[in-house]
Amino acid sequence: MSQIFHHSTNTLSRVSIFGGLFIVGFLVWAWAELNASTYATRAKVPADQPVPFSHEHHVGGLGIDCRYCHTSVETSSFANIPPSKTCMNCHTQIWNNAVMLEPVRDSFRTDRSIRWTRVHDLPDYVYFNHSIHVAKGVGCTTCHGQVNKMPLMWQENSLQMTWCLDCHRQPERFVRPKSEVFSVTYQPPPDQLELGRKLVAEYKIQSLTSCSTCHR
């Protein structure tokens, strides 16, 4: 009887068997990568805002303290987005007719809030509290990055659970002296681990990894 298959089929079949395995493996890997990618997390992607507010200018340039706008960062879970009033404190005086600032003035006039795009947006089932992190010596820039170098705000880190756990499992790797918490120029010293251990003891920092620490 006649041959059904060409001779090459042998090679083909062998290749396809191994190929199959590799393709499956590749898909799993690609999927995992996608979930961790900045595409999924939106990290490092500047968000477009109704008003192109520049932290670089206000923090880096003018050296305004974080707490001038984010008033409740030391007292509440929520650091607070400044009310239009806060902007107008200065901008009634300077740039008071800049086109760029029209939305702010409009909001102030009409008493309607500005719709900012949320940059750091945790899922609703995650309960993060700014005040305690600040109180325990976690610097603003540790999570939010060098905001003083961000013309438009972006999310510095993935904000994924693994990322949270990095610090919650080994706080000593990231804590800094309380005095430096709000400093945007602070650079961790070479002996961070040593300092970290000291501070962890001094500030009674617990490594909280119970589920209910963040999920309720």
Place this chain on the structure above:
Amino acid sequence: MSKPYQYLDLAAVRAHLGSSRGRDYWRSLEELAESEGFQDMLEREFPRQAAEWTNDTAGRRHFLKVMGASMALAGLGACTRQPIETIMPYVRQPEEVIPGKPLFFATAVPVAGIATGVLVESHMGRPTKVEGNPEHPASLGATDAIAQASVLDLYDPDRSQTLTYLGDIRPWSSFLGAAREALNAQIPKGGAGLRFLTGAITSPSLADQFRTLLAKYPAAKWHCYEPAGRYAQLAAARQAFGQPVNTYYRLASADVILALDSDFLCTGPTSVRYAADFASRRSVRGNQIAMSRFYAVESTATPTGAKADHRLPVRAADVEAFAAAVASSVAASGAAGSQTATGPHAAFIAALVKDLAQHRGTSVVIPGEYQSTAVHVLAHAINAALGNVGKTVVYTDPLDPNPVDDFESLRELGQDMDAGKVEMLVIAGGNPVYNAPADFGFTQRMSKVKLRIHMGLYADETSEFCQWHIPEAHFLETWSDARAYDGTITIMQPLIQPLYFGRSVHEMLAAFGETPSQSPYDIVKGYWNRQHPGADFEDWWRKAVHDGIVPNTALPAKTVALKTGAVTPPRPVEGQGIEIVFRPDPHVFDGRFANNGWLQELPKPLTKLTWDNAALVSPATAERLKLQNEDLVDLEYRGRKVRAPIWILPGHANDSVTVHLGYGRTRAGRVGNRAGFDAYALRTSDAPWFGSGLAIRKAGSKFTLASTQMHYDMMGRQIVISGTVEEYRKDPHFVKERAEEPPKELSLYPGYKYEGYAWGMAIDQTACVGCNACVVACQAENNIAVVGKDQVQKMRAMHWLRIDTYHKGSPDNPETYFQPLPCMQCENAPCELVCPVQATSHSSEGLNDMVYNRCVGTRYCANNCPYKVRRFNFFLYSDWNTPSLKLQRNPDVSVRSRGVMEKCTYCVQRISEAKIEAEKEDRTLKDGEVQTACQGVCPTQAIVFGDINDSSSRVAKLKAEQLNYSLLAELNTRPRTTYLAALRNPNPEIEKA
């Protein structure tokens, strides 16, 4: 239900979903959700957060498709990104508001006019949770179930939202026009044709407004009608003392208590305080054993009766005879020792009277609010004879500025209307069309009135018969004031602008008067300014508002003499045969809370029924009449008839049927409509609370009732361990002998170490009165969904905390025990080790954390939980769509979605919050700094929560008590929640008999 709605165009939906790129499909879905058809459909799919109780198949079919779409998306969700969200700051941020931190404001919850002081939690302007006001005499920091649920009423989307004239929407101004016209016509007649009808009102400022108004229209009349008011008390006072008098009791100083058909622990606005005082005398700690003794005589089995050391079921009509017997022998015992009574309960009475007589001045007899005048008079007599007056019994002037006999007042109004004397009727609050006595024919008579105005929270049965309906402002939306049981006044401040443009009665009266534009704030403040002229008023006002009590406004005790011959010889019980007993429902009360999903789904004490009322009968009577649970029967009483399902209630008096008022509403709203049957249809003014001659006829069919508990027998297991004070005296260890803790090392896995805090709870079963306040508090605090009757009946109720009820002894008069059952937070938790995805795991402080967002819903944990405290979202129970309900949610607790397990976590959100505050101040938590919702609201402080690592904490002390034991200890689950055995203090003389 309303107009046929626009179906969602699903082709469009699919197109939409198809076209949108993965990244913002969420948005698309939201846009979808905003489209009218979708909204409307959801309204029908999830009427009022009860997902499952409509059977609107058309709506469902469409809903399915959309859900299908969204679920497919949820599937994709695993590997795509979050939606982009916007954030909107204040324009000008109020000083006191710190985003993320709640504020508390003092106000009061008025029920039937009487206030309970509360503190209301507000998250950025949204009142979310009611807590008791520790300063307030009626609260002492606790509240009842109704107060807890009141916050849901505020957000009820079914509340009337528009001012209407004959059903058409009208502006406030046009109402004013019409009203003024009618009023002007009244001026020449001095208001002869003008009538006001309100519920019981204790508000001084409102009373003041009425006075001024009535001064302008001298011939006008102000009627008050409370279907479940305190009229018997007032009538009795008139008969006994010749003047209306308000009575209350000091149970903290009572050694012997006799309740004559009174549910003083769980019904009525005073119950919270009474329960607290009662419990303060029922706690046995270490060798401090002094415990009061409590006798209850009652027709319907109530939680109060369940707490009694001796409970005697007698028909409501026979209570008078019983009281008379007691009275006579007490009177006699005053003269010469104790004398033997006669009659069926002679022995009981003899012992009881002896006990009372031994505690002159420290005993108290409490007549039921819903008993006859005669019983109240007898109670006054007995208390007087025992010298309790001024000690355990306090008389004051009435709380109501207009103390009328509800039924007389309404009858008079009815007659006037009949005679055509009434031209303008203003019904402010109240719902007479629904709840007036059946023999008044109120509705027909009302139709003879030319101008009928109704103001109420809902466009209800009454507003249907009035030309004008004005939406009323909820008490959390407006200014007012009210008196507590002892007269203490609270100035009630609003927590939020009226959601639905409601107006308060203050505003309406002002509009009728000279100052149409006066705001409730000006009215109330103005009134108090007149009471407190002087420079310091502002400070005084601020303080009064802030504290939630107006200093020294409690009414002074008053001495009244019992009129001779006030006590009439007991009337022979007229009309033999079966007796019918009317009671306000323990949760929806007289029907005003019928549209409150929390209260509807709250299992009623003892019967555990939800969403319905039933005709309650004793086991013996049921047997005699061959009735079974859920049998439909026709109740025929004085020629009127209703059809009701039967529920057999152990401990109910024989030949007596109890029906609860407040059901069978037709215009309550989507929740309350068509729930239960309308008992008002049988209720007549001459026998408002009970009467004989009821005929019961089986209708031959069944009616499904949704009860959350099927078995009330402990099967000889050590579940609620109970004993008597005597036993405890003899052998304090008797509890430990019955519930033995296995040795710690009996576990395959190494035990956890708990440095720092170790949270635990102790529940005193002697103190718990089964009032259900904790259950609703938990529901409010933890965003627990309402599932609807059908789902409850399928045993899918969501309450994290349930109150198990067990009967012991003969079903005719059993001992009844309450066991509040939250999650036990086991140290060796069976649930934890079977969860495949670590959705429930052990916290460093010994909680069994429940991570909703990790749960895949195998339900293995629930199967393996020996206490069955875990609850599962079999469907999408939480209402994710009704905007007003979103406002009520506690922002610190995730709103659970479909297919996840949930359970009590000791209010871990509160623990975290408190811990963070303490950490910031670099200190450890003080005992009592964290209170769970159930603990905070408990009137009897039966629930105590705290750190068991801190030996000085209250909970640690309680756990050290001999009475403390772990439920199902033998399983070695090492529960963090433990129980104190239930103790009783029976009278040895009766025990023998």
Place this chain on the structure above:
Amino acid sequence: MSDERRNPVIAPGHTFATVTDKISAIVLTRKTPTHWLIPFAVASTLLMVFLWAVTYLFVRGVGIYGVKIPVGWGWDITNFVWWIGIGHAGTLISAILLLLHQTWRNSINRFAEAMTLFAVACAGMYPVLHLGRPWLFYWLFPYPNTMGIQPQFRSPLVWDVFAVSTYATVSLLFWYVGLIPDLATLRDRAKNHAARIIYGILAMGWRGAASHWQKYETASLLLAGIATPLVISVHTVVSFDFTVGIVPGWHSTIFPPYFVAGAIYSGFAMVLVLAIPLRAMYGLADMITPRHLDNCAKVMLATALIVAYSYVFEAFIAWYSGNPFEMYAIWNRMTGPYWPQYWLLIFCNLIFPQVLWLRKIRTSAFWLFIVSIDVLVGMWLERYVIIVVSLHRDFLPAAWGMYSGSIWDKATFLGTIGLFFFLFFLFIRSLPVISIFEVRTLLPEADVTEGVEK
């Protein structure tokens, strides 16, 4: 040997050619017989029911089932355990009996293994379907994720995932390897070009060379070696789902052997339920002979006795433990609201199968069919009783409740039965139901030694 003569594994008169013709004809025949079409149509209909039920389930949520608190598992897990159990016979026949040189198995192992695969396919769906959020089932697998957590390996459900997936994979491989020589036969005999291509690809270039045969033997022996422990392990692990729990009626050490025995019991019942109609339909009585029926029946009888022992001891241990909860659990099974289910199960699994002591019954296709159906029903009830009746009344009477499967529970179950037969009939039509080359080895011609004597 005498037994061999009286009651051969394969009827006399067969040669290599006849065997090959007969079996391959079933597949390669042009016209599809009506006795295939009708049952296939029925199965497809039931399959539609399944798809319908599952769609509705995903759309509405698991609440459409009868499950509730306290009974969190009902028909869903009952069906899971039942199907998994049925699978076991296939592996037992193909692996263990192979290692034990039970040659008679050769004519039934092919479809028995197929049965295993399809049963596992049906079973494998329930753990996903019963979830509250089925689209997240993959959280039960360890995989690289952004949450920094893995499944909890203390949970029997995670063990299940591994047990069942391994089982499915090995069974599939074993079955496929066993098919290769026959696929080659089909390739060579198929007239239709497409068929030849397909069978050709599947046959992986099998030419029947000695080297091929040698490799084949090694492979199948190895796989048999791997599969053998699985027969024991899979249902042991499944039984852990219950024994690890503390529910009275679950928390018992005799479950593993008792479950394995039960599994084989129901498995052989299903083999007979498939074999008996099959040999009738395709006149295979000469290859699936009374001898096979007899042997299967004997296995059933044996396992029936083991199961019976377990039932008795379950009750005894409960009583002997003196633990009030355990005692009540058993008492409640026997006299509680679910007593009919319990006693029916006892009848189906204990009493009625005793007829298998009679050789007449063991060799009567009709009676065996009845008994097998009865056993399948009984084994389903056993799981139902263990799961539902234990859960509905556990520790606190206040939390007790009653359970009954909803219409959707039933639809889903019928649906999986549909799926099972749907696959099985496709298999009959497209692959040799009996291993051609292995049956050949049973023929006298294959007996080389005999040849030498001549």
